[in-house]
Amino acid sequence: MRGRTPWVVVPLAAVGVAYVALPFAALLQRAPWTSLLDEVRRPVVTDALQLSVTTALAATAFSLVIGIPLAWVLARTSIPGRSSVRALVTLPMVLPPVVGGAALLFAFGRRGLLGGPVYDTTGLLLPFSAWGVVAANTFVAMPFLVLTVESGLRAADTRYEDAAATLGASRWTIFRRVTVPNAAPSIITGALLCWARALGEFGATVTFAGNLQGRTQTMPLAVFLALESDRDAAIALSLVLIAVSLAVLVPLRDRWLAG
Amino acid sequence: MKLHARARALAAAWALAAVLTACGSDADGDGERAAAGTDEVTTASTAQGGTRAAAPDAAIEGTVTVFAAASLTDAFEEVAAAFEAGNREVTVELSFASSSTLREQILAGAPADVFASANQSNVEELVEAGAATGAADFVENELQIVVPAGNPGAVKGLADLADDDLLVGLCAQEVPCGQLGREALAKAGVTPSIDTDEPDVRSLLTKVGAGELDVGLVYRTDVLAAGEAVEGIDLAPDQEVTTTYPITTLTDGGNPEAGAAFVAFVLSARGQEILASYGFDPP
Known part of the structure; x- marks a missing residue:
């Protein structure tokens, strides 16, 4: 294959790499290396990191539970309006996250479409809580899982499922024992993408869940506020976020290469 | 009354407001309390306002670029329109963002003629960096x-x-x-x-x-x-706590005459009248 490299591709790819690498290099160049450890140990950072990691995990878990069945319906059924459903489900990817956050507030807020009656009867409130962060993350990040799993399901060989059916397996058993394991690579990739997107979520979170250290202040929110007052702290926070993201994205890349 | 119509539109378009907010504007009027350290930038104000307002019709032309704190958005749009009405050869270009964002842009070489900040420290920093020349307090909030x-x-x-x-x-x-x-x-x-x-x-x-x-x-x-x-x-x-907004011309602006005229207009009776109609107090 190496002999067949179309050479025009190489410089363009190099431009692509440089374009992404340069801002990160600039960030590293501005980093307060000497005080980095102190910056990272501050409670505001550890609180935000812990909240970010756990809420992103929870959002990924919710996305898996809802998203895999959704991807299956999109990939394997021919329900009417399927393409509209797909468009709807991917809408959060193109919507500015802040608009998503406002929409969530209209739906699940104290005066929201669903949130209003729920609050009036039970006193339960999603905004301004860690669950609100999870809700915002799920809304924004789930499409990444759904689309990835859907394309995985489309590419999968359905004859295994046919064989399982002829052997007498129930539909649920087939889904659980054949379909999902077959789609495992795409599910793992989708889950990682979903988690990474949730980890970096800003707009929907701040609009829907607000910002309070230890309760709803995730890393991106802490970075944003630190930028207003203390650039060194903001860069230090960003580096932590980048390090955590890379720890996830590198295995993700390996999986793609392996696949 | 203009204010009223605007208010109703805003209330109705809550979603829009949310979108606008999102664009990172810190709209907050960024205002810092009128701290003790701000005195030196306020002294130039009256003199500047007085002398320059006297010659509003001097032959100024071209585009004047005004960077203003997001909290000034509505008020400055009207101020700019009134300024243009009085200086037909001049076009005002307004750019609104949080004062600290605008400060960073100016320090990075953005070609602005005027900077109206909702807090003193941003302007002080520009003066120290040599990017701004003398500031005048123009409203209080x-x-x-x-x-x-x-x-x-x-x-x-x-x-x-x-x-x-x-x-x-x-x-x-x-x-x-x-x-x-x-x-x-x-x-x-x-x-x-x-x-x-x-x-x-x-x-x-x-x-x-x-x-x-x-x-x-x-x-x-x-x-x-x-x-x-x-x-x-x-x-x-x-x-009660209050904050004072300074306005200043910038040294790297492309149109210093028009910039100075705009600052003078903001400080003039007419400019102050417009700002007052949006709820700002005189400094």
């Missing part, structure tokens, strides 16, 4: 308690912000309106039970206007701009 229309939390004063049962929002302490709010609370001896530290004043206002928060602390001009969706409650006289 003050903090107000904001509640949703109808005041569902039955808020009466700052003391209610300590109520655990109310949903309380402040500006984050990193932004000036958050610092100012905490100053007022400290004066009142109130430890607030905060549910969210909003990144800017407009996002706080938006959440109060939607009824998702029971009470917040914002600028009086923001309460006016939000119209019927919210109600403002004045702070008790001994709790």
Whole structure:
């Protein structure tokens, strides 16, 4: 294959790499290396990191539970309006996250479409809580899982499922024992993408869940506020976020290469 | 009355407000309290306003680029229109963002002629860097308690912000309106039970206007701009906190004459009249 490299591709790819690498290099160049450890140990950072990691995990878990069945319906059924459903489900990817956050507030807020009656009867409130962060993350990040799993399901060989059916397996058993394991690579990739997107979520979170250290202040929110007052702290926070993201994205890349 | 129409439009278009807020504008009027250290930049004000306002019709032309704090958005659009009406050869280009964002852009070489900041420190930094020449204070703003229309939390004063049962929002302490709010609370001896530290004043206002928060602390001009969706409650006289906005010409601007004329217009009686109609006090 190496002999067949179309050479025009190489410089363009190099431009692509440089374009992404340069801002990160600039960030590293501005980093307060000497005080980095102190910056990272501050409670505001550890609180935000812990909240970010756990809420992103929870959002990924919710996305898996809802998203895999959704991807299956999109990939394997021919329900009417399927393409509209797909468009709807991917809408959060193109919507500015802040608009998503406002929409969530209209739906699940104290005066929201669903949130209003729920609050009036039970006193339960999603905004301004860690669950609100999870809700915002799920809304924004789930499409990444759904689309990835859907394309995985489309590419999968359905004859295994046919064989399982002829052997007498129930539909649920087939889904659980054949379909999902077959789609495992795409599910793992989708889950990682979903988690990474949730980890970096800003707009929907701040609009829907607000910002309070230890309760709803995730890393991106802490970075944003630190930028207003203390650039060194903001860069230090960003580096932590980048390090955590890379720890996830590198295995993700390996999986793609392996696949 | 113009204000009224604007207010209604804003109340109706809550979603739009949310979008606008999102664009990172810190809208908050960024205002820092008129701290002791600000005196040196205020001294030039009257002189500058006086001399330059005297010659508004000097042959100025071209484009004048004005960077202004987001909290000035509505007011400065009208100010710019009035300035253009009086100087037909001049076009005003307005750019609104948080004062600190604009400061960074100016330091990075953005070609602006005028900078109107909602806090003193941004202008002081530019003066120190040699990017701005002498500033003049042009308006004052003050903090107000904001509640949703109808005041569902039955808020009466700052003391209610300590109520655990109310949903309380402040500006984050990193932004000036958050610092100012905490100053007022400290004066009142109130430890607030905060549910969210909003990144800017407009996002706080938006959440109060939607009824998702029971009470917040914002600028009086923001309460006016939000119209019927919210109600403002004045702070008790001994709790009042105010902030002063400076305006300055920039040394790297492409049109210094027009920039100076714009500053003079803002400081003139007509400019002050427009600003007052948006709830700003004279400095």
